[in-house]
Structure formats: C-alpha cells, structure tokens
Amino acid sequence: MTQVGHRTARALLRRLAVEQARCRVPSLTAAIVRDGRLAWFGGRGRVGDGEPTAATQYRIGSITKSMVAVLVMRLRDEGVLALTDPLERHLPGTPLGHLTIAQLLSHTAGLTAEPPTAWWERTAGIPAGDLLARLGEEELKHRPGRRFHYSNVGFAVLGEMVARLRGTTWLDALRAEVLGPLGMRGTTARPRAPHAIGYAVHPYADVVLAEPEHDADGMGPAGQLWSTPHDLSRWAAFLAGDTGGVLCPDTLAEMREPAGVDDGDTWSSGFGLGLQLSRSGGRRLAGHTGSMPGFLATVWADAADGVGVLFMANTTTGTSPALLTDLLDILEEYEPGLPDEWRPMAADPDLLALTGLWHWGPKPYALRLLPERGLSLEPIGAGGRASRFVPRQDGTWLGLDGYYAGETLRVAADHLDLNTFIFTREPYDPAAPVPGGVGDWHA
Structure with a gap:
C-alpha cells in the first residue's frame, strides 16, 4: 500500500518503528497523502494477534471537532446562519447566547475548557439537553474575543446547534453530509472490529492498563469518533484541498485562516474556524490533534503542496510531537514534489x-x-501592501487577502481607486484625481 519508492518507504517505516519502540506505544500507524491519493502507510506493534492495518480503528478524539466545524460551515454557505450570529438566534435558552458562532468555532468565546460534569472523557455522558441545563455564567472564563482558550464545551454546544438546525442528530448529519460523500465508512461513534484497545503505559515498567471507553452523549461532538488510517487519509486529502464537493474550497481556505494563537508572540500554533494550525519548517499546516484515554491521533495537511500526514496510536500519552513533520521531511528529502x-x-x-x-x-x-481573470497588486521592492482581487459583476474588483481583503478596487482610464487610495501610472500623476492635489517635483 505505497506509491513512494522502496528507499523512501524504508526511511518512513524506520522513523515510525523508532517512534513505536522508543515511546513504548502498543500499536502505531501513520500515513501520507499526496495529491489526493494515499502515498504511504505503515504500522508497528500489535492489535490482537497481528499488526495494525489501514482498516484498524482507533479513537480520534478532538479530530471530531474539525468534522463538526465543516457541518457548521455548510450551514453558513447555505445561508442558514452567519458566523457573526449570536448563539441565541439558533440555540435559545442558554447563558451563552451572546457568544457568536465564529467565536465558538475558533475557541475565542472565553468558555471553560471542560463541562460541569465528572471527568467527561472517562465517564458515561449525559444528554445534550441536560448538559446545556448545567451551563451557567461561571462557565464563561474570559471576555468573548479577548483570547484563545480551548473549549470542549464550545463544540458540544455547536454540535447541538447543528442537530436542531438539521432536525436530526449531529452524528446523522455528519454521516449524511460528510462521512458518506467522502467514502469514510470506517468512521463510527463506537468501536467496531477490528479496533485497537486503548491503553495507558506505565511510566516505569513495560506494562499496560486498559482505559475506559464510553458514549460521551452530549459531549460527543467534542471527541466521540473512531476512525481508521484509511478514512483519516481521506480526511487529510480533504483538508489538503480535495473537498469532493462536501465544502467549497474557498470556505475550507477560510477555515484555515488564523483566528487565534496558542503560543503568544512566537505564533507557531493557533486556531482557525474549527481547525488547528501550525507553522513548522516553512510549512503552514492545518488539521487537528486528538486524544482520549488510551488513544492519540493527529492529522495535518499542507494545502500549498497538496500533502497530508497522520498518525493513530493506542496510548494515553507519550508520542513525539515531531513524528509527523519528520515524516514530511523524509518525503521531501527522498521524493520532493514537482511544481x-x-x-x-x-x-x-x-x-x-x-x-x-x-x-x-x-x-x-x-x-x-492571474488565472480566472484575477489581479494581483504587489509592491516593488521592500515594504508595501500586497493583495489579490477577483472581478465582480458590477465591474469592480473585490480584495481577497492582505490589507485590502474585502475592499473594493475600481478601475478608471488613468488611475486605480482602491478604497479611496488613488494609484497612478506616474508618481502622483497631476492628471489623475489625487486627493489633496499635486504640486511640482523640485530639488
């Protein structure tokens, strides 16, 4: 199950084997997707009597959130809701009603991280209605919009909003709108054979302890799902741009835009709309990490290169954060992509x-x-503001990014009017309508 060369596959497998042995992981799988296709899969350790395969299920934890976020963005694209809408408009009767959909998606709503229940990852869940009834003002820890603060509760709330707007459960909506169309039939709410058992590995001895697994019920949208390397590879391809008609590519690009940062001034990790973001080695990665008792998983995609990478493991803690970027580095070294x-x-x-x-x-x-009748306005030399523009039916142009994102460019015979700024063919051309007038150049 590989499309890379033998030397590349060997180097990738060795990195995976080192991770499994050094970190003492009961079983570990990883995969790389390139240009929408599975390029490499590897597995080490044991699940039952054999090695894990691309069909072996692992729990994926918070990767579930990124899939729920796609459901929310589909509702936005259909005009059912706006990201600026307060929650009260679509899920009335909670003390969280003033929070916006965008704030909940980006973990900037100021909500508490965990629900007001027992340790939800290790105990049976309660219905969404009961969970909402327990939420009070004490769950608001920060002023909305002030800072990034990861919230499992926020995605439980979003999942219930989706359920009410669709008239079904969030899980059934996900199956119908995302998992089914993408062919992710091995992704389920509860485990099915073959699946790995979740283990905690003793820190000072080579022994393991089985971790509990329950239906999270109302907290399900925050981390319920199980999946396989095969299915998660399809999700990685989706995140890299192969959306399969499930989501508009422009909407996916919007989800990848940073809305909050998780590490202050360094900005190496952050969050968009339901997607975690990471900057590493010149790459801009988007995806999500996931953890539940006995399981770890992560999926990243580099949309610029059309590459995705993932791992799935049945251990509570212990894997290296560098595993996936190391696998990408190996692929780039042995088989760099072509422009x-x-x-x-x-x-x-x-x-x-x-x-x-x-x-x-x-x-x-x-x-x-640019292709498709687009325009790019870029400074020559150091400094200045660069933006791309697309045409509108009224003859104006809409800014896509940079300082002029969302602003209007108007084209006249002798000048450009970019949201009141006048661009001319010559520096301060006196024949153009430059506000304030234009005098003479002099020594």
Whole structure:
C-alpha cells in the first residue's frame, strides 16, 4: 500500500518503528497523502494477534471537532446562519447566547475548557439537553474575543446547534453530509472490529492498563469518533484541498485562516474556524490533534503542496510531537514534489492593458494578471501592501487577502481607486484625481 519508492518507504517505516519502540506505544500507524491519493502507510506493534492495518480503528478524539466545524460551515454557505450570529438566534435558552458562532468555532468565546460534569472523557455522558441545563455564567472564563482558550464545551454546544438546525442528530448529519460523500465508512461513534484497545503505559515498567471507553452523549461532538488510517487519509486529502464537493474550497481556505494563537508572540500554533494550525519548517499546516484515554491521533495537511500526514496510536500519552513533520521531511528529502507545469493562458486585452507599473504616491507597484481573470497588486521592492482581487459583476474588483481583503478596487482610464487610495501610472500623476492635489517635483 505505497506509491513512494522502496528507499523512501524504508526511511518512513524506520522513523515510525523508532517512534513505536522508543515511546513504548502498543500499536502505531501513520500515513501520507499526496495529491489526493494515499502515498504511504505503515504500522508497528500489535492489535490482537497481528499488526495494525489501514482498516484498524482507533479513537480520534478532538479530530471530531474539525468534522463538526465543516457541518457548521455548510450551514453558513447555505445561508442558514452567519458566523457573526449570536448563539441565541439558533440555540435559545442558554447563558451563552451572546457568544457568536465564529467565536465558538475558533475557541475565542472565553468558555471553560471542560463541562460541569465528572471527568467527561472517562465517564458515561449525559444528554445534550441536560448538559446545556448545567451551563451557567461561571462557565464563561474570559471576555468573548479577548483570547484563545480551548473549549470542549464550545463544540458540544455547536454540535447541538447543528442537530436542531438539521432536525436530526449531529452524528446523522455528519454521516449524511460528510462521512458518506467522502467514502469514510470506517468512521463510527463506537468501536467496531477490528479496533485497537486503548491503553495507558506505565511510566516505569513495560506494562499496560486498559482505559475506559464510553458514549460521551452530549459531549460527543467534542471527541466521540473512531476512525481508521484509511478514512483519516481521506480526511487529510480533504483538508489538503480535495473537498469532493462536501465544502467549497474557498470556505475550507477560510477555515484555515488564523483566528487565534496558542503560543503568544512566537505564533507557531493557533486556531482557525474549527481547525488547528501550525507553522513548522516553512510549512503552514492545518488539521487537528486528538486524544482520549488510551488513544492519540493527529492529522495535518499542507494545502500549498497538496500533502497530508497522520498518525493513530493506542496510548494515553507519550508520542513525539515531531513524528509527523519528520515524516514530511523524509518525503521531501527522498521524493520532493514537482511544481505545477507552467502554461500560457488566454488574456482579455483590456485586462492585459492594465498590467504593469502603478504608483501609490511615490511607491511603485506591479499589477499582474492571474488565472480566472484575477489581479494581483504587489509592491516593488521592500515594504508595501500586497493583495489579490477577483472581478465582480458590477465591474469592480473585490480584495481577497492582505490589507485590502474585502475592499473594493475600481478601475478608471488613468488611475486605480482602491478604497479611496488613488494609484497612478506616474508618481502622483497631476492628471489623475489625487486627493489633496499635486504640486511640482523640485530639488
């Protein structure tokens, strides 16, 4: 089950074997996806009497949250809700009603991390209605929007909102809208054979202890699901951009945008809309980690390179955070990806005439033509604000990113009007309508 060369597969398997042996993991699987296809799978240790396979189930914990987030974004794209909506509009009767959907998705709502129940990961859950009834103002730990604070409770609330808006359970909605269309039939709420047993490994002896497993019920959207390396590989491909019609690619890109950071000024890890984010070795990764008693799992995707990577293990703690980035490094070293082949494109003559040199005051900018009639405005030299634009039906252009994201660009014969800023062909062209007027250049 590999599309990489023998030397690459051997190097990847060795890194996995070192991890399983040094970290004393009962069983460990990993996989790499490239361009939407499973490129490599490896397994070490034992599940029952044999090695784990791509069909072996493991619990994936909080990776469940990223799938629930896709359901929320589908509702947004359908116009059922807006991310700026307060929760009260769709799930009335809770003390959390002033929190917005976006704040809940990005863990910036200020909610407590854990529910007001017994240790929910190790005990049977309570129904969503009972859970909501237990929530009070004491569950609000920070001013909404002030900071990132991871909240399992927030996703339990989002899962119940999805259930009410869809008129079914969050799990049935997930099966119908995400898991089924993506072919993830090995992803279930409770374990099915073959599956790994969750273990805690003794810190000072090579012995294990079986961990409990229950139906989390109302907390299910925060971490209920079990899955397989095969299915999680499909999820990695989805996160890398192969959305299979389940979600608009632009919406997935929106989910990958940073909404909060988890490590202060260094900003190496953060959170978007339901997706964890990581910057490592020049890569921008999006995905999610997952842990439940007896299980660890992580899936990352690098959308820029179309690559995804994952691991699944049946241990409560102990794996190295560098495992997946090490696997990506090995793939890059042994079999680096090829850039997309450059090909000339057809160009609208009117758009082609717009390209070239423009000036924001004295600062030179280059306007370039992009595929699908897009435009890119980039500073020449150091400093300046770069943005891309797409056309709108009224003849204006909409900013996609950077400082001018969401702003309007208007094109005239002798100037560009970018949200009141005037760009001219010559520095401060006196023939253009530059606000404040233009005098003479002098020594």
